């Protein structure tokens with residue numbers, strides 16, 4: 001009893017301390033966001049405490065909370081929704097009910113969640129994909145790839161490629177009435193990582209006949225090579241997603257070894273032989289002046305970490321480090337970045353790299369945006385910001401697909 005009261009007391013104090021964290025001036029619905037931020041950070045502390053006292057693992061606790069928000073596949077008057085599997089990868093399918101004279105457009109969606117959490121069954125993603133299907137009169141498929149740390153990289157990438165290859169077969173496209181020349185792939189956050197990596201794979205594999213017409217990357221994570229870019233520095237204690245949480249999740253994607261997390265925090269995790277990759281993430285060249293501001297570029301320290309993982313140099317995990325030849329073949333791209341996001345610079349640098357090799361890119365930067373805003377579109381946590389980002393994304397698809 002005494003212990004429980006103490007824990008509750010501590011959580012309450014933690015909640016209060018977070019709720020008084022001031023928000024930037026241009027943030028709308030600042031009280032709502034402050035509350036959300038305080039809840040998210042308090043849950044994070046709770047998860048860390050439970051792990052330390054040995055009750056359950058950090059990621060199991062957060063997953064449990066998120067799974068409370070799953071919704072079954074229910075159809076409405078416009079869309080038939082079903083859960084299915086592509087090969088053995090779970091997928092949720094949204095098919096418009098209205099008869100169509102011609103084949104339809106299609107969108108494949110990868111959800112975010114730091115590679116450790118989340119599902120396309122979460123209410124916010126279900127809402128987004130249902131909305132996309134209805135607004136575009138398109139077939140939408142959402143893919144549930146395996147999660148870390150039970151499954152490390154490259155399981156997520158492999159699931160993404162397997163599911164996409166399955167869907168892009170002639171017989172499957174015709175079964176769902178999809179036009180093979182009008183298919184897009186999209187994802188947010190770590191789903192954006194997967195989208196970028198899978199698109200690189202599809203567009204560089206001559207064996208895959210049907211390619212994507214578009215890719216859309218919504219506040220994507222695209223590199224961990226340099227963990228101290230200006231957005232890392234400015235958003236170290238960021239709203240909902242702090243630099244510490246981002247690094248914790250990304251290190252779990254690669255390995256259970258906590259030494260990796262410590263090394264990434266110090267920006268000393270890359271092996272000596274990775275030096276040639278730094279030009280691909282050199283923010284002093286790839287970021288426009290507006291984002292560089294007065295930050296001074298220092299090269300990360302190489303060869304200090306005891307953990308040396310080949311995956312840290314693999315463009316299937318870090319799409320930003322693919323070489324120019326590999327990027328040249330990519331389809332027209334939409335990149336949305338948010339100002340108050342530790343991962344902001346990843347998306348901006350990818351936009352620069354794609355533009356440099358002649359890929360058509362449209363980059364929208366949301367000046368009052370926060371990471372993960374699309375996860376806050378359903379009650380009781382809905383933000384106008386989430387709906388605004390949804391509308392930017394869906395209208396770009398509608399115009400270009």
Ligand SMILES: *[C@@H]1O[C@H](CO)[C@@H](O)[C@H](O)[C@H]1NC(C)=O
Nearest residue numbers: 278279280282284285297299
């Ligand atoms: C990064 O860019 C700066 C120029 O802004 C240059 O001096 C430095 O050598 C570059 N570093 C790498 C590793 O490419």
Ligand SMILES: *[C@@H]1O[C@H](CO)[C@@H](O)[C@H](O)[C@H]1NC(C)=O
Nearest residue numbers: 204315322323324325326327
């Ligand atoms: C570019 O990357 C691809 C994929 O990793 C690789 O096969 C190719 O050899 C690289 N090309 C150059 C010029 O480095």
